Each structure stands twice: as C-alpha cells, then as structure tokens.
Amino acid sequence: MNFDWAAIPAALPDLLAGLQVTILISMSGLIAGLIIGALTGTALTYGRVLNALARGYVGLIRGTPIVVQVMFIYFALPMLADLRISGVNAAIITIALNSGAFFAEIVRGALQGIPNGLREAGLAMGLPFWRVLFYVLAPLAVRRAIPALGNQVISSIKDTAIFLVIGVAELTREGQAIMSANFKTVEIWSTVAVIYLLLISAVAGLLRLLERGTATP
C-alpha cells in the first residue's frame, strides 16, 4: 500500500482538538483521583469506622471494568437519580473514581511500609496524630509511592481512550471519526499512536523529574 502522508496534516487539527479533551479529562480526573486516593488510602491504613467504607469502594472499582463504570455513570445514573451528566463530566468522574481506588491501594502500601518507630517518635513529642501524619508519614509515603503513582497516572491517561463508547470527543474518538470518513486506517491510527506516545513520554519525563527532585540521600 501507499502511505498517504498528506492525510496526516489534514487530520491533525481534529486530532489535536481530541488531544486537548484527553488532557482535560486526564488532568481533572487525576487531580480529583489523587485527592480521593490520599484520603481513602489514609482511611484504609488508620481508619476505624471509615475503613469499611473505603474497602467497599476500592473493592467495587477494582472488581468491575472501567467500561462498565463509565456506562453506569453515563447511562444508568440518569435513570436512577434523574441526574444528567455530560459525556466529558462522566469521563472525568469515571477517571477520578477509578484512579482514586488504585491510588488508595498505593498510598496504603506506602504508609504501611513506613517503620512504626517514626510514628511513635512524632507522637512521643506531643504531636496529635494528624500532625504526625501530615509532617512525617505523608511526606515519606509520597516519596516511596511516586513510581507506583506514576504508573497509575499513565495507565489512567490511556484509559481515557475508552470514553469513545460514550461519544466523548477525545483523541481516540476523533481518530475513529476521521478514519471512518476517509478510510486512511494506517495513517490515522499511526498518528494517534504517536500522539499518545509523545504525551505519555512527556508525563513520564515529568514524573522522573519529580522523583529526582524529592529524593533524599
């Protein structure tokens, strides 16, 4: 076959518009997911009452495919609760809830890996537990968890591709739309793949900088 190079610049404006939507969903969803994950992970590790709730949430998310989760939020929730959610918002909520559960497990693992003596050292100085958590345990846990958190960030960015099932105009959906109009299958999917690759590489680079910047001897 002939690789039609001209198809790429023609598709690029739409694909880049899709990339913007992908970035918007990823960033908003992941920021919310990190907050959910930090709180849930802390509850999993130290909580008494909230612990059961946190475990239920993590179990539910880990036990169901993300496609089912977004279908539920986008199609089922409006019927159950009379709640209309736009596609983009459903996508953001899905990423937030989904990544939040995985972040929670990472945070729990990191917190549990911190020697108990450090918690005791903080408490023995007369600090309330939340301060020990905030100033000692959390900074140490974050440092330990950056590689694993980074993996989940990358995973979640790629997960946004499945939102084509609810018609959100993210990168993969844009690619599919262009492809079905001009049938340049190889050209379009190659370009889509390269755009994802560049995005993920940039994110991976930032994560590496973050890891290096927070390292202590």
Place this chain on the structure above:
Amino acid sequence: MIHFEGTIKRYGDHTILSGVDLKITQGEVVVIIGPSGSGKSTLLRCINGLERISGGDLKVDGISVLGSSAQLRQIRLEAGMVFQQFNLFPHLTALENVMFGPIRARGQSKVEAREIAAQLLDKVGLSNRQHHYPSQLSGGQQQRVAIARALAVQPKLILFDEPTSALDPELRHEVLKVMQALAAEGMTMVVVTHEIGFARTVGSRLLFMDGGKIAHDGPPVDLLSNPPSQRLQEFLQHIH
C-alpha cells in the same frame, strides 16, 4: 514526678506488668535492668502512653496517662523519649530533625527553633553535621541527634529505651557521654539499658525487673556489689 499506682499491662492473656508501684522524683537518674521480656521497655513506654495501661493508674506530674488525648499530649511534651532505633525522620536533616519539635509540638517560630536546634547540636558535639541527613550519619551520631531532638521540646524528663543497644561498642561511648552530661545537669532520666557501667557511675537508683515486677530497687552500687538475690546475681553474670 512519675507515680505508678498498681500499674498493670496486659496483651491479651499475657501479663507484662503485674501491678507496679513506683515513685520517681525530680532529678533522679533511674536505671532499669532486667532480662528480656521482664517488662522494662513496656514500663518505660507506659509513662508517655505509647503503651496504654490495662489497670491501676500512672501519673506524670499529676496528670494520669488515662486522661484525655490533650492530657496525654501534655505528658508527652514533658517526657521526651529516645529510642533504640533512633527513629530520626529520614527526610529531614539533622538540624531540621531537632527543629521539628519546637515548631510542630511547641509552636515556636522557625528562627527560634533554629537557634535552639543549633545550640543543642553543638551540645551533643555535632555542630559540623547540621545539614547531614540521618542516612549520612553513623549510629552514634544519629542517636546524639535523637537526644538533641528530644531535648529541643524542653521536656522535664527523658525516657531512654535501650539507647545504645543498636550501636557498635565503640560508638556507645559517645552516646553515654552525652547522657552522663545530661545527668550532671540535673535532668530527670529513666534509662532502660544493659550498660551496667553507666548504671554504676551515673545512675542514682537501680531497678531490677523480673517477670513484670520490680524485684529490686536501690542504690546502684549496693545492688551491683552485693546482689540481694540469686536471680540478680545470675543476671549480672550473664551480661558481663
């Protein structure tokens, strides 16, 4: 200053402290020895509430360890602790470790805290290690930073939980010297240790614990020179 009244500590069916009565007054340097499992570390950790007592009472400066969490924090501000494993915060430098208590527990300003911390690191002979992280310090140096960190909160007494047990013999000396200097300044100290030499020369009082009880309580020189029981005599032979 510290008042055990029939203090009991149990883990499940296992009794660690079986009714301890003990009064420690200001300025005493109480050294606690005893075989492992005799309850000496537990006794120490009950004083600042790291272990919750199961029965009886225990008061520090008139405040019961069974009180509210605010009261427990008050006790902890007054009773500093030095751990066997040092437990320095690995993400902070030596100076920041010592500044931590004044800022986070006492609410002092950074400027004040830095001044206090620099003075204390100087006192423990580490003014040239201010900006080193714990991982860059020897065990003896880490333990001296830990002592400075405990002092920085300005406690009325310090609890030492086997402070030299994790150290090589040649590094113990530098930590014991700092502790001796503290005792000479009149600091109230409760020290769980196997350092009989320290007990003899620095201790004002020696407790021998056995089976969750205080078996002997008296002046170190008397107990060590003339052990009043077969049990203590055997114990002392084993650690020498």
